[in-house]
Amino acid sequence: MNPTIEINPLVLIVSGPSGSGKSTLMQRILDMDRTMPSVSCTTRPRRATESSWKCYDFVTEEQFEAMVREDEFLEYARVFGKHSYGTPRKWLVQSRETGKDLVLEIDVQGAAQVKKKLPEAVGIFILPPSREELERRLRGRGQDAEEEIQRRLAQARDEIQAFGKYYDYCVINDDVERAGRDVQAIVTALRCSSARNRGRVQSLLTSFGGKG
Ligand code: 5GP
Numbered sequence: 001m002n003p004t005i006e007i008n009p010l011v012l013i014v015s016g017p018s019g020s021g022k023s024t025l026m027q028r029i030l031d032m033d034r035t036m037p038s039v040s041c042t043t044r045p046r047r048a049t050e051s052s053w054k055c056y057d058f059v060t061e062e063q064f065e066a067m068v069r070e071d072e073f074l075e076y077a078r079v080f081g082k083h084s085y086g087t088p089r090k091w092l093v094q095s096r097e098t099g100k101d102l103v104l105e106i107d108v109q110g111a112a113q114v115k116k117k118l119p120e121a122v123g124i125f126i127l128p129p130s131r132e133e134l135e136r137r138l139r140g141r142g143q144d145a146e147e148e149i150q151r152r153l154a155q156a157r158d159e160i161q162a163f164g165k166y167y168d169y170c171v172i173n174d175d176v177e178r179a180g181r182d183v184q185a186i187v188t189a190l191r192c193s194s195a196r197n198r199g200r201v202q203s204l205l206t207s208f209g210g211k212g
Pocket of ligand 1: 041
């Protein structure tokens with residue numbers, strides 16, 4: 001096959017309620033070769049658990065507003081009505097320059113905006129096995145006050161309601177190893193889809209003297 005045929009890398013949206021384990025599953029996708037993360041900007045303060053690895057670009061409200069004015073975001077939203085989060089466009093540019101599939105861990109509002117701009121983007125929704133298990137995980141993290149836990153549970157209900165609108169795949173995270181294999185299988189299947197490989201197959205066919 002002709003390796004020089006150009007196809008846009010995948011844009012993968014990973015969403016799910018807080019506590020569904022979506023960050024871990026996003027990491028499983030990033031463990032695959034030819035993938036890269038989108039690092040979001042946020043005005044939320046850094047948590048103590050976030051000091052050792054880079055998951056966000058923490059910015060001030062003023063910096064965030066300036067980025068909005070300069071149209072630097074592919075999407076942005078106010079999450080939990082409190083802090084702003086946004087996906088800088090630069091990651092999409094970098095993904096296209098390097099040919100790496102781009103993985104966005106964003107909320108449902110962000111997914112709606114990305115799907116509108118890039119209809120070919122693929123949405124993967126991560127679900128907890130039950131409401132009780134989600135609540136147990138949120139409490140177990142010990143990072144949020146009671147009010148915040150209740151807010152996240154209410155938000156989970158709203159997000160699950162929006163599932164049918166923007167998502168192509170659903171993975172239930174009852175066993176992180178199996179769910180990890182599931183998300184990797186989704187990416188592998190997408191990479192092998194006939195729609196994405198049409199150009200390559202055509203080129204191969206031409207080398208046989210065939211016509212499309
Ligand atoms: P957390 O504050 O717990 O890290 O994230 C809160 C929520 O914001 C999660 O649902 C997460 O997926 C979402 N989020 C993180 N980055 C972005 C982003 O760039 N855009 C949008 N729309 N949501 C984001």
